[in-house]
Amino acid sequence: MNNVFIIIPCYNEAEHLAKVIESVKPYGRVVVVDDGSTDNSFQIAVSSGTLVLKHLVNRGMGAALETGDRLARSQGAEIVVHFDADGQHVAEEIPLLIQPIVNNEADAVLGSRFLKPTSAIPFFKKHFILKPAVFFQNSMLGVKLTDAHNGFRALSCHALEKIRITQDGMAHATEIIEQIKTNNLTYQEVPVTVIYHEFGQGFLSGLKILKDLIFGKINK
Amino acid sequence: MVYLPLQIIVTIFVVLVVFRLTKKYKDNILKTSELVGWLMIWTVVLVVFWLPQTTSYLATLLGIGRGVDLAVYSAVLMIFYLIFRLYLKLDKQQKEITKIVRHLALSETNEDKEQKSN
Numbered sequence: 140m141n142n143v144f145i146i147i148p149c150y151n152e153a154e155h156l157a158k159v160i161e162s163v164k165p166y167g168r169v170v171v172v173d174d175g176s177t178d179n180s181f182q183i184a185v186s187s188g189t190l191v192l193k194h195l196v197n198r199g200m201g202a203a204l205e206t207g208d209r210l211a212r213s214q215g216a217e218i219v220v221h222f223d224a225d226g227q228h229v230a231e232e233i234p235l236l237i238q239p240i241v242n243n244e245a246d247a248v249l250g251s252r253f254l255k256p257t258s259a260i261p262f263f264k265k266h267f268i269l270k271p272a273v274f275f276q277n278s279m280l281g282v283k284l285t286d287a288h289n290g291f292r293a294l295s296c297h298a299l300e301k302i303r304i305t306q307d308g309m310a311h312a313t314e315i316i317e318q319i320k321t322n323n324l325t326y327q328e329v330p331v332t333v334i335y336h337e338f339g340q341g342f343l344s345g346l347k348i349l350k351d352l353i354f355g356k357i358n359k
Numbered sequence: 360m361v362y363l364p365l366q367i368i369v370t371i372f373v374v375l376v377v378f379r380l381t382k383k384y385k386d387n388i389l390k391t392s393e394l395v396g397w398l399m400i401w402t403v404v405l406v407v408f409w410l411p412q413t414t415s416y417l418a419t420l421l422g423i424g425r426g427v428d429l430a431v432y433s434a435v436l437m438i439f440y441l442i443f444r445l446y447l448k449l450d451k452q453q454k455e456i457t458k459i460v461r462h463l464a465l466s467e468t469n470e471d472k473e474q475k476s477n
Binding site: 175185190191192193196199202206213305354 | 446447450453454456457460461463464465468469470
């Protein structure tokens with residue numbers, strides 16, 4: 140069994156967190172990064188018996204993931220899985236996600252909801268947010284991916300050594316793909332299910348991501 | 360020469376600003392280059408208000424119709440530049456805050472605390 144670390148960044152997810160933690164426990168060492176939650180997410184994570192890291196103030200999902208990655212690096216993780224705390228992802232798909240890394244076929248595996256016919260993506264989100272985002276990402280970064288900003292991904296220890304998330308907010312998802320490309324890491328996409336709740340990233344968050352990416356380049 | 364009230368007000372304002380700048384410089388808050396930069400900017404403000412015809416001269420050199428237009432364009436450009444600089448500084452500070460928050464998060468996990476209490 141590989142040394143798998145499952146990183147769950149969490150900000151005010153008290154409603155789903157306990158269930159999410161229990162669902163992923165069979166698949167590896169769970170690390171919850173509480174990103175300055177103001178509800179009782181932290182207490183829930185601690186009482187679930189997992190390793191919990193606490194950001195004293197909210198820094199964003201990218202920052203929380205990097206904190207989790209750092210811990211995984213220091214503890215000799217062989218595979219790291221990024222998993223959302225809001226119950227969007229399906230824990231049973233973790234073995235499928237890490238399989239290409241276990242088989243030495245890829246350094247990074249990205250979940251894609253477009254490869255899975257069962258993913259019921261809301262019409263507006265699919266055609267007016269996700270598809271343009273995928274087009275933008277592929278043309279800017281020179282990659283051929285079917286999905287963008289799907290938080291369900293797995294990284295090998297080699298990829299983990301190379302990738303450093305500097306984008307604190309949601310732009311981290313594009314930054315990770317950019318670093319996969321610039322570090323010549325091999326990658327694969329795996330079909331995953333995304334369960335939609337009423338929230339998620341809208342058009343304005345898309346603009347914020349774009350702004351963060353541009354300023355991130357200027358302010359290195 | 361007739362002095363306009365605005366010229367007097369602006370001059371008093373500039374004198375106060377320069378006074379503050381020199382105090383900051385003495386307290387080592389401002390670098391020499393920053394002090395010089397700010398003094399130049401405020402000198403230009405004084406020149407524009409006391410000798411408005413200089414802006415007309417510069418404006419015709421640059422192909423802009425009126426001196427006052429040049430002053431407004433330059434002011435807008437400068438404000439944009441300062442906002443940009445401020446934004447970059449803010450972004451850098453945000454990154455530094457993240458570093459501190461991350462360091463604190465990694466320095467003591469809930470498992471470390473449990474071990475200590477046992």
